[in-house]
Amino acid sequence: MEPSAKATYIREHLIAWYQEEKRDLPWRRTSDPYHIWISEVMLQQTRVDTVIPYYERFTKAFPTMKDLAAAEEDHLLKLWEGLGYYSRARNLQAGVREVIERYGAEIPKSREEISTIKGIGPYTAGAVLSIAYGVPEHAVDGNVMRVLSRLYALENDIAQAKTRKLFEHLVMDIISPDDPSSFNQGLMELGAVICTPQKPKCLLCPVREACQAFAEGKETILPIKTKKIKSKSVQYNGYVLQRADGKWLVEQRGEGLLAKMWQFPLIELEDTEWNTRYGIAWSETESVGEVTHVFSHLKWTVNVYAGKAEVDDQKAEVGVWVTEEELAKLPLPVPIQKMWNLRQAYK
DNA sequence: AATCCGGGGTG
DNA sequence: CACCCAGGATT
Structure with a gap:
């Protein structure tokens, strides 16, 4: 034509x-x-x-x-x-x-x-x-x-x-x-x-x-697209922790991935300084399962632990304790919602 | 030009 | 699992 x-x-x-x-x-x-x-x-x-x-x-x-x-x-x-x-x-x-x-x-x-x-x-x-x-x-x-x-x-x-x-x-x-x-x-x-x-x-x-x-007869071979996606895997331990007064521990993310969203504490498995970073001593934590979440070129695997905790406010560098009602108002990325659902289902 | 930035529907 | 979606910012 x-x-x-x-x-x-x-x-x-x-x-x-x-x-x-x-x-x-x-x-x-x-x-x-x-x-x-x-x-x-x-x-x-x-x-x-x-x-x-x-x-x-x-x-x-x-x-x-x-x-x-x-x-x-x-x-x-x-x-x-x-x-x-x-x-x-x-x-x-x-x-x-x-x-x-x-x-x-x-x-x-x-x-x-x-x-x-x-x-x-x-x-x-x-x-x-x-x-x-x-x-x-x-x-x-x-x-x-x-x-x-x-x-x-x-x-x-x-x-x-x-x-x-x-x-x-x-x-x-x-x-x-x-x-x-x-x-x-x-x-x-x-x-x-x-x-x-x-x-x-x-x-x-x-x-x-x-x-x-x-x-x-080329409609199924077009368009041509070559790019390939290389995805990395990252492993975390994640902690859904409740204090004696019923409040939950959350923190706000910084820049980059899921910037400024809120999450339960996540520790990269290689990270050996987690205990000092959070200043937390917890007891009765138990594994409640595993959360996986796929991003564009990243895959998270989170071993989820739930339990009771007390925090040493003098040592804590990050984290905020919130009620369940306050938690519901915070913007939470989907993998964090999965952690919460897992913990609630385990009760 | 290559990489980062979410999450879900589809086969 | 792979692909892709009414893409833009940053480097």
Whole structure:
């Protein structure tokens, strides 16, 4: 198919299909650019079905940028708890504060300006601009790279950074000037529903006639992605300890992995200074089982111990004793929740 | 360009 | 188990 005719075909059939078949999602019922921004941040590396309840709670808790700007960090993280990539929440709040201070609470409408805002990268910039404001800008995510690599039978390695730029140029060549929102969302919707990673539903595809991969029988070998994940294993002993007054020992994590989230004390098995670090003397601790948790390139194995403890406040360097009610209000990463569930089940 | 940053669905 | 998801920040 001749290039400009192919672009026209894709625009028309993709948008018509999207208008007719699009899923009814919460962020498709709003025109508030701030709420659309929230949805795009939550959707980074995260599936639609996972995001929906988080989006509903978050927009209810922080309906305006002013509400989010004023939020406490623990409250913010509690509402993000379980969603992962917690820096997204902090960057979103920092970004909202920037928009209030520098742009009078109005999200900028140019790629150049919006890209300076914390947490808004090339994808989110294009998504917010096109969906909230109708600006014809590319929004290239994993779905779009997969769909376009098939439509144009491109064998570039989508794991490489420069390949994303190739797709950004391609989108700018073929994007609908009249409805960039439906065009961008149509590409993503197609990737999520029809042009899936495994077993694409080509017989249901609205743009199959323009798909070079389908024509050549390459739809299952595209896109090409080379990168491999090397994961490390780390072993811990973890302690769910209760004091005589009924309170539990927790501590707040520092920077890096699960930054600023709360946890029960974790000791790397190689760490021989645990007793001095916590200043704890405990008795009646017993093993209650093992927790495993897989991160992107890390695997935790935690031997969980429960018991009663007394702490020498003079020696304790870290840790806070909290009631069960206070514990419930702290943002706890999933592996820590697993530790708690294990201890409760063991009783 | 490579690495870090979560968690869950899917086969 | 491997893959991947409406990616961005940091180095």
